[in-house]
Amino acid sequence: MKFDPLFEALKEKIKIVDEAIFELIPEKEPKVIYDAARHYPLAGGKRIRPFIVLTSTEAVGGNPEKAVYAATAVELLHNYSLVHDDIMDMDEKRRGRPTVHKVWGINMGILAGDLLFSKVFEAVAKIPVEAEKVVRILDVIAKTSNELCEGQAMDLEFENKGTVTIEEYMKMISGKTGALIDASATIGGLIGTENNEYIQALSKYGRNVGIAFQIWDDVLDLIADEEKLGKPVGSDIRKGKKTIIVAHFLENASEEDKVEFFKIFGKYAGDVKGEGIIEEDIQEEVKKAIDLLKKYGSTDYATNLARKLIDEAKEALKALPESEARKHLELLADFIVEREY
Numbered sequence: 001m002k003f004d005p006l007f008e009a010l011k012e013k014i015k016i017v018d019e020a021i022f023e024l025i026p027e028k029e030p031k032v033i034y035d036a037a038r039h040y041p042l043a044g045g046k047r048i049r050p051f052i053v054l055t056s057t058e059a060v061g062g063n064p065e066k067a068v069y070a071a072t073a074v075e076l077l078h079n080y081s082l083v084h085d086d087i088m089d090m091d092e093k094r095r096g097r098p099t100v101h102k103v104w105g106i107n108m109g110i111l112a113g114d115l116l117f118s119k120v121f122e123a124v125a126k127i128p129v130e131a132e133k134v135v136r137i138l139d140v141i142a143k144t145s146n147e148l149c150e151g152q153a154m155d156l157e158f159e160n161k162g163t164v165t166i167e168e169y170m171k172m173i174s175g176k177t178g179a180l181i182d183a184s185a186t187i188g189g190l191i192g193t194e195n196n197e198y199i200q201a202l203s204k205y206g207r208n209v210g211i212a213f214q215i216w217d218d219v220l221d222l223i224a225d226e227e228k229l230g231k232p233v234g235s236d237i238r239k240g241k242k243t244i245i246v247a248h249f250l251e252n253a254s255e256e257d258k259v260e261f262f263k264i265f266g267k268y269a270g271d272v273k274g275e276g277i278i279e280e281d282i283q284e285e286v287k288k289a290i291d292l293l294k295k296y297g298s299t300d301y302a303t304n305l306a307r308k309l310i311d312e313a314k315e316a317l318k319a320l321p322e323s324e325a326r327k328h329l330e331l332l333a334d335f336i337v338e339r340e341y
Contacts, residue, residue: 240266
């Protein structure tokens with residue numbers, strides 16, 4: 001299969017990163033906070049970000065072993081953001097498990113997120129490169145953390161806005177999802193080379209892949225097979241989540257169709273069902289909303305945009321020498337917009 005080499009490389013590199021993660025967040029006292037901090041890493045996850053760190057280092061001729069703690073730092077930063085995002089969104093499930101705050105409470109959830117964030121810097125201190133590079137890596141992580149907060153703030157603001165433009169959505173998702181994958185590729189490049197052209201190429205690759213990743217998630221929510229997706233199709237419509245697909249619809253739909261859409265959009269936020277309402281009826285309404293999005297080509301717009309971003313990401317990689325690692329980065333980019341879940 002096309003992606004077999006990618007999956008093999010991913011599997012091999014995940015083992016190394018997982019060892020480092022649990023070295024930094026071991027089982028220790030106070031048990032409650034370490035159990036809470038280990039909860040998401042133990043649940044697995046795709047580990048795409050640490051894979052990009054290691055593979056980017058390799059793609060510019062560096063030694064990926066030197067990038068293990070950098071890859072760990074990026075994954076810990078990602079998990080920290082998930083813990084806090086879940087509290088803000090009051091989500092109850094993550095990676096098939098109850099969310100951290102659902103198990104340990106909001107106060108301990110905040111502390112667990114803070115612990116993960118502090119472990120990011122402990123991991124960076126262990127990166128075996130010269131001090132000047134550690135400073136540059138810290139600068140990337142600090143600026144990425146700023147962008148994560150800015151993106152999340154925009155996303156929270158969207159909840160109270162009647163409409164969101166495509167431009168606003170792209171800015172939000174560039175921070176919330178694009179920034180950390182950009183950082184993963186950039187940090188990998190910094191560890192592996194002094195060549196700024198290579199580092200800039202990896203940064204562009206990471207940013208485009210990160211944005212495409214989220215846009216494709218938006219698309220999958222409407223078109224995926226429910227069993228593979230692991231949740232009802234149209235969950236974003238149930239919750240009233242403003243995606244790029246919704247933004248495109250709002251910029252192009254007639255006033256009449258907007259009215260019809262908003263009768264359904266967000267009606268079942270929190271999966272609240274009114275008395276006598278059954279799941280089949282909800283899904284029938286959600287399907288009407290999806291059909292309205294399709295009527296204006298909004299789903300196709302998002303699909304085409306995600307694929308365009310991936311093409312641009314792969315084009316950026318052409319600045320790097322040909323190698324197996326570069327090929328794995330290209331395959332990962334393709335996988336982002338070909339995955340079914």
